[in-house]
Amino acid sequence: MKQEVYDVVVIGSGIGGMSAASLLTHEGYRTLVVERLPQIGGRFSTVEYKGFKLPTGALEVEAMGLIAELYSEVGAGFEVRPLAKLCYRIGGEDVPMLYKGGLRALLLTASEDEEVTGRVMAALKRGMGWEEPSNSISFREWLSEYSSNEKVLGVFQGMIASFMGINAYELPAGEFIRWLKITRSYPAIYGHAPKGNLALMESLAKAMRAQGGEIWTRCETKQILVTDEVARGVVVQTDKDEMEIASRVVISNAGPQKTVELAGSENFDKGYLKQMKESLRPASSIMIHTVSDRPLLEHADSLILTEARRVNWIACPTEACPELAPPGKHLMVSYSTPAFNFPPYDFAQEIAWHLQDLKENIPRFGSEGDILAVNCFHGEWPAFRTWLGYDLPQKTPIENLYNVGDAVKPSGRTGLPASVASGRMVVEDVKSRIKPGEA
Amino acid sequence: MKRENYDVVVIGSGIGGMCAAALLTQEGYKTLVVERLPRIGGRFSTIKYKGFKLTTGAMVVEIGGFIEQIFGRVGAKFEVHPVASPRYRIEGKEYELPRKGGLRTIVSLVSGNERESEGVMSAIKRGLSWQKPSDSISFREWLLQYTQNERILKTFWALITAVQAVNDHELPTGEFFRYLQVPRPPNYGFAPRGNLALMESLAEAIQANHGEVRTRCLAKQIIVTDGMVRGVIIQKDKDETQIAAKVVISNAGPRKTVELAGRENFDKGYLKQLNETIRPAPIFWVQAATDRPLVECPMLYLTGARRVNLVVCPTLVCPELAPHGKHLLMSGGAPDSSLPPYDFEKEKKLNIQDLRDNFPGFDEHTEILVASYFREDWPTYHSWPGYDLSQKTPIENLYNVGDGVKPPGWSGLRACAQSARLVVEDIRGRFKPGEA
Amino acid sequence: MVVVDEERCVGCGRCMAFCPREALWAWGRVRVDTRKCSECFGGVYQFEQNAPLQNRESLLDTVATSWTRLCLINCPVGALRVEEE
Numbered sequence: 001m002k003q004e005v006y007d008v009v010v011i012g013s014g015i016g017g018m019s020a021a022s023l024l025t026h027e028g029y030r031t032l033v034v035e036r037l038p039q040i041g042g043r044f045s046t047v048e049y050k051g052f053k054l055p056t057g058a059l060e061v062e063a064m065g066l067i068a069e070l071y072s073e074v075g076a077g078f079e080v081r082p083l084a085k086l087c088y089r090i091g092g093e094d095v096p097m098l099y100k101g102g103l104r105a106l107l108l109t110a111s112e113d114e115e116v117t118g119r120v121m122a123a124l125k126r127g128m129g130w131e132e133p134s135n136s137i138s139f140r141e142w143l144s145e146y147s148s149n150e151k152v153l154g155v156f157q158g159m160i161a162s163f164m165g166i167n168a169y170e171l172p173a174g175e176f177i178r179w180l181k182i183t184r185s186y187p188a189i190y191g192h193a194p195k196g197n198l199a200l201m202e203s204l205a206k207a208m209r210a211q212g213g214e215i216w217t218r219c220e221t222k223q224i225l226v227t228d229e230v231a232r233g234v235v236v237q238t239d240k241d242e243m244e245i246a247s248r249v250v251i252s253n254a255g256p257q258k259t260v261e262l263a264g265s266e267n268f269d270k271g272y273l274k275q276m277k278e279s280l281r282p283a284s285s286i287m288i289h290t291v292s293d294r295p296l297l298e299h300a301d302s303l304i305l306t307e308a309r310r311v312n313w314i315a316c317p318t319e320a321c322p323e324l325a326p327p328g329k330h331l332m333v334s335y336s337t338p339a340f341n342f343p344p345y346d347f348a349q350e351i352a353w354h355l356q357d358l359k360e361n362i363p364r365f366g367s368e369g370d371i372l373a374v375n376c377f378h379g380e381w382p383a384f385r386t387w388l389g390y391d392l393p394q395k396t397p398i399e400n401l402y403n404v405g406d407a408v409k410p411s412g413r414t415g416l417p418a419s420v421a422s423g424r425m426v427v428e429d430v431k432s433r434i435k436p437g438e439a
Numbered sequence: 440m441k442r443e444n445y446d447v448v449v450i451g452s453g454i455g456g457m458c459a460a461a462l463l464t465q466e467g468y469k470t471l472v473v474e475r476l477p478r479i480g481g482r483f484s485t486i487k488y489k490g491f492k493l494t495t496g497a498m499v500v501e502i503g504g505f506i507e508q509i510f511g512r513v514g515a516k517f518e519v520h521p522v523a524s525p526r527y528r529i530e531g532k533e534y535e536l537p538r539k540g541g542l543r544t545i546v547s548l549v550s551g552n553e554r555e556s557e558g559v560m561s562a563i564k565r566g567l568s569w570q571k572p573s574d575s576i577s578f579r580e581w582l583l584q585y586t587q588n589e590r591i592l593k594t595f596w597a598l599i600t601a602v603q604a605v606n607d608h609e610l611p612t613g614e615f616f617r618y619l620q621v622p623r624p625p626n627y628g629f630a631p632r633g634n635l636a637l638m639e640s641l642a643e644a645i646q647a648n649h650g651e652v653r654t655r656c657l658a659k660q661i662i663v664t665d666g667m668v669r670g671v672i673i674q675k676d677k678d679e680t681q682i683a684a685k686v687v688i689s690n691a692g693p694r695k696t697v698e699l700a701g702r703e704n705f706d707k708g709y710l711k712q713l714n715e716t717i718r719p720a721p722i723f724w725v726q727a728a729t730d731r732p733l734v735e736c737p738m739l740y741l742t743g744a745r746r747v748n749l750v751v752c753p754t755l756v757c758p759e760l761a762p763h764g765k766h767l768l769m770s771g772g773a774p775d776s777s778l779p780p781y782d783f784e785k786e787k788k789l790n791i792q793d794l795r796d797n798f799p800g801f802d803e804h805t806e807i808l809v810a811s812y813f814r815e816d817w818p819t820y821h822s823w824p825g826y827d828l829s830q831k832t833p834i835e836n837l838y839n840v841g842d843g844v845k846p847p848g849w850s851g852l853r854a855c856a857q858s859a860r861l862v863v864e865d866i867r868g869r870f871k872p873g874e875a
Numbered sequence: 876m877v878v879v880d881e882e883r884c885v886g887c888g889r890c891m892a893f894c895p896r897e898a899l900w901a902w903g904r905v906r907v908d909t910r911k912c913s914e915c916f917g918g919v920y921q922f923e924q925n926a927p928l929q930n931r932e933s934l935l936d937t938v939a940t941s942w943t944r945l946c947l948i949n950c951p952v953g954a955l956r957v958e959e960e
Contacts, residue, residue, distance in 0.1 A: 134708030347903030
């Protein structure tokens with residue numbers, strides 16, 4: 001068995017792992033990313049299919065914020081083209097989401113009632129300024145004390161399902177307020193990567209390699225080595241042979257359950273295993289790619305539905321980035337969430353309802369849309385490895401073994417920024433414990 | 440109804456409420472403390488009985504820590520005589536432990552096996568330096584992964600119940616570690632004129648800064664409109680007064696606060712959390728008159744008894760607490776389950792048996808003055824450590840202080856003081872004095 | 876031929892996108908078009924028809940043969956495997 005020595009090994013090249021790896025490399029740590037699949041990026045990547053560049057999970061990227069900051073810090077190119085328009089469909093009308101006063105405008109359109117709008121906004125304001133609501137009830141339950149108007153509830157359901165991949169009655173109330181507070185603190189401008197998300201990840205990889213970091217693809221981790229409750233490296237399988245890689249720190253982007261499997265559950269204390277078992281709730285999602293010769297959305301290139309059965313978000317990346325499709329073709333990506341984020345799922349039914357929602361909400365879908373692909377996310381490859389508010393800490397009980405990614409999100413964060421934030425937190429801790437080269 | 444105006448009203452004159460009031464008055468907030476009972480101090484006060492100054496709760500006073508700091512800051516006299524060095528009775532012998540590494544020393548003594556004690560201590564060290572273990576299992580369950588030695592388990596049980604007031608199988612593991620990481624007072628002692636004297640000195644400081652403390656004054660209702668607190672309705676003798684206030688701080692315990700403000704004013708999530716979280720911690724304790732001390736050290740932890748984990752003899756340090764020639768002996772013990780139902784007779788029997796077994800001549804030399812079984816609304820803590828609520832309620836400007844809202848890792852009197860400090864900091868960030 | 880482990884497959888559709896012969900279709904779960912799939916796998920045998928049986932393992936080596944195995948190696952949950960008919 002060949003042997004190698006690094007400061008840090010990162011298992012998995014999702015955005016969480018790559019954030020941690022690129023930052024650590026930038027700080028001078030000898031870092032290796034090992035990725036089992038032939039390409040990097042995980043659920044923030046691209047596959048080409050019949051000439052279309054399809055997302056493998058996440059689609060829109062925040063043009064400003066944690067991701068842009070990360071890329072800037074490590075010197076990676078960050079090409080993202082902003083959306084033209086984000087709208088919420090309320091009562092058949094496409095209402096644009098403004099930066100200032102946007103939420104109030106949506107609620108007013110939904111309720112057609114100043115008093116109800118005022119009451120809900122005041123309750124949200126109190127939650128953000130005074131004290132967060134308790135997480136012991138869902139956001140929907142909390143909100144229903146201020147308004148039982150279904151259209152108002154629908155605005156939040158659409159928002160929550162689109163951003164967090166779960167239903168408003170699954171999200172703990174306090175978590176929503178925390179998320180809202182963070183989201184409102186900077187301009188939320190979304191956009192698309194013109195060459196696809198894989199290109200963005202490759203840009204991060206390039207910056208990392210330029211500073212001496214290494215990324216090995218087609219390299220499966222077989223084991224995380226642990227002695228006396230301290231991590232000391234990994235065993236990986238490449239095309240050619242098995243290798244033992246010694247490292248001071250191991251960061252796993254493979255999800256906490258896989259991490260436990262790789263390190264051996266006998267090395268974890270009971271409390272952690274119990275917490276993991278009771279906490280983790282993977283969120284599931286169905287993503288459908290539809291192609292057409294004319295754009296299928298009329299007024300927006302990103303649309304959140306508030307009154308559909310299942311579909312919560314529809315995006316047309318080709319509006320901002322025509323390069324993602326063959327010339328003259330248009331791509332529409334729609335997302336839906338099952339009514340209960342618990343298995344068993346009846347995907348045939350979920351897909352049928354998703355398509356029904358598309359037929360009812362997009363006039364030309366039936367006549368002009370061709371379904372290119374249907375992607376389901378759940379279980380070991382979910383939309384999110386856990387619901388907001390059900391995350392584990394980044395540290396595992398094993399010293400110097402960390403998790404990053406969407407099962408260890410810091411509170412109040414979702415999506416790509418959440419994984420980046422988890423990566424940053426781990427990097428801060430690593431920096432406080434060991435210096436580069438201290439092998 | 441009469442009307443009055445204050446910046447802040449504090450309901451309850453326990454150590455939490457009085458620390459909050461003292462800090463606020465010192466910063467210029469017009470503050471009123473209303474206390475239902477004829478005497479201030481709550482469970483940190485004194486009752487005179489048969490010439491003895493008995494405590495109404497706290498057995499020892501923390502020295503050199505937060506409480507003393509607050510007294511110093513507001514100019515209140517803090518007269519407390521220290522215990523030279525607490526002792527630990529382990530397997531019949533008494534030990535004084537070093538200030539640093541005390542836990543390691545105890546574990547070594549009890550285990551007698553270097554490898555075993557090293558295993559336990561390195562697990563604890565990892566919990567402190569790397570990551571606190573999860574709260575999802577109890578400390579006892581966690582410790583069992585590192586040792587099966589009953590003597591070590593029993594020792595931790597005794598230390599935990601003495602300090603945290605709940606059993607080792609009830610304390611969430613993370614809370615044990617948080618406790619170790621929060622600053623603990625360098626020493627303990629006794630107030631020569633009783634705990635009430637300390638509270639009265641705090642009351643003097645409050646009054647010197649233009650605050651007011653009213654006893655025999657019942658808070659009947661906390662006034663709330665539109666999710667915000669507006670004041671309190673109080674009753675003294677037969678007269679009711681409406682007190683308008685920008686802020687209300689309740690030291691009456693989170694459950695009582697909900698009752699006073701009206702359940703309908705609290706959102707469902709908070710009420711659910713209150714219901715599921717709050718667990719009053721019970722304690723059985725004894726105060727006895729003795730004609731000789733029966734102990735050498737005024738503060739003695741027992742590690743091998745069935746129930747009793749702490750025995751104090753304050754008169755060894757402050758003879759004025761008892762009539763001439765007499766001594767006061769106090770002991771505390773948690774029941775084997777901190778959840779109801781409770782069996783008073785059983786607890787009494789076991790506690791007294793422990794005292795007989797550990798102190799030869801107990802029966803001949805002692806007269807039990809009072810045996811108390813604190814629980815429910817008058818407990819040792821309004822909630823088990825690790826089961827606290829936050830100091831803020833959902834109602835704007837309505838806060839809780841005290842041992843139902845202990846900050847994580849905090850215990851004892853300092854937990855109440857720290858909860859008060861956090862509330863005062865929040866108030867300071869929200870309004871200036873007089874901004875009513 | 877490629878076989879799908881129904882327990883593990885989540886229907887993410889990556890295999891479908893990578894298959895050079897459009898032999899896979901993901902719609903909640905993945906279905907294999909055995910004819911198209913066998914052609915790809917069978918093509919290897921025709922190409923190496925004189926290879927001794929013991930050397931079949933070497934035939935599966937991606938460098939040495941034209942069989943891409945892209946479906947297998949791109950599955951994020953390891954739900955695909957190869958089975959002999």
